[in-house]
Amino acid sequence: MLALALAGCGAGRCGGDASAPMSLEERRALPGVIAFVSERAPQRDVWLVRPSGGESQLTRAPEDEYPVAPSPDGAAMLVVSAAEVGGLHLEQLWLVPLGGGPRVKVTEPRGRARNPSWAPDGSWLVVESDARGFSDVVRQAPRADAEVLELATAREGNFEPSVSPDGTRVVFVSSRDGDPELYVMKADGTDVRRLTHFHREDMVPRWSPDGQWISFLSDREGRTRLYVMKPDGTQLRPVSGSATVGEEREPAWSPDGRKLAFVAASKDTKARIWVVDVAGGEPVALTRGQAVDDQPAWSPEGKHLVFASDRTGDVELFLMRADGSGQTRLTTSQGADWLPRWFIPRKPPSPDAGSP
Incomplete structure (x- = not known):
């Protein structure tokens, strides 16, 4: 769940401080709600929490x-439901209304359906599916009875699709030419173009919200690092410079597409959250100390972050400002809380949300 990570700020700057936690008044002014996984019950469920506190269970x-x-x-x-059936690990997608009412089945329980990415208007999504025995990238409307359009079907495997902000292109990983490399295609599966050419593993491509960049992880330098490039594959470069050591992961774009938050990790059992300006400059370490801090997610207005941390002995969610100050514990359950997703709901979630 939470990987191990990095000590020292290296050549980068250390942000954050021992400042006081954010006040309840400041937290009440923050927009949206945060969805997360909680292990407080025998199984893992999806819960919601407001930045000011107050939790509700979304799935049961x-x-x-x-x-x-x-x-x-x-x-x-959109939630992933995972189960072991007849010795097989199955992953199925469901759409859970936040205003209450029955959930909608998006994929049938055949193999694994994972790494979905929405079209900007919500009328369709792309999904990594191994229903045919190998990983395809498919496109469909968000319901199980919808027609499925196969976009990338190389039997060597196609993974981790991400739809561009304008809905016209999909970037994905494919092993069709040997090593996992990045490719881009039109949203109908035509005009497939290879973007990276290196004999190691490139993975987890994500569009910046403004569509100007694609971020991805690669082990081409012998350790996993965070890179960016233009959508045509040009201007490819690592974003962390010489600031970090060890493995980098969990990239998260700021809403304006100008910054990336990420985690740097190594074998010394510490993890830190960093942020870097994509236009240039050294990364800044937002968290420090002996804890494992992980899975950063931006607030909708881009001025705050939520993250998971084991600094209290259990894994809980914490808030902080975008400069690392005001770090504040958000959840206090008995059982790990992690994988935060911060968003603005169309209307306040109903107590009946997530009903079967």
Whole structure:
């Protein structure tokens, strides 16, 4: 769940401080709600919490469930439901209305459906599916009876699709030419173009919200680092410079597309959250100390972050300002809380949300 990570700020600057936690008044002014996984019950469920506190349970299925992404209109949360059936690990997608009412099945329980990415208008999404015995990238409307369009079908495997902010292109990983490399195609599966050419593993491509960059992780330098490039594959470079050592992961774009938050990790059992300006400059360490700090997610206005940390002995959610100050514990359950997703719902979630 939470990987191990990095000591020292290296060549980068150390942000954050021992400042007082954010006041309740400041937290009440923050927009939206945060979806997260909680292990406070026998299985993993999706819960919601406001920045000012106050939690509610969104899913109550017998299977483990995880939040993926809210629908673009903020009316529902897309969740992954995972279960072991007949010795097989199955992953199925559901759309859970936040205003109450029955959930909508998005994919049938055949193999694993994972890494979904929404079209900007919410009318369709792309999904990594191994229903045919190998990983395809498919496109469909958000319901199980919808027609499925196969976009990338190389039998060597196609993974981790991400739809561009304008809905015209999809970037994805494919092993069709040997090593996992990044490719981009039109949203109908045509005009496939290879973007990276290196004999190691490139993975987790994500568009910047403004569509100007694609971020991804790669082990091309012998350790996993965070890179960016233009959508045509040019201007490819690491964003962390010489500031960090060890493995980098969990990249998260700021809403304006100008910054990336990420985690740097190594074997010394410490993890830190960093932020870097994509235009240039050294990364800044937002968290420090002996804790494992992980999974940063931006607030909708881009001025705050939520993250998971084991600094209290259990894994809980914490808030902080975008400069690392005001670090504040948000959840206090008995059982790990992690995988935060911060978004603005169309209307306040109903107590009946997530009903079968």
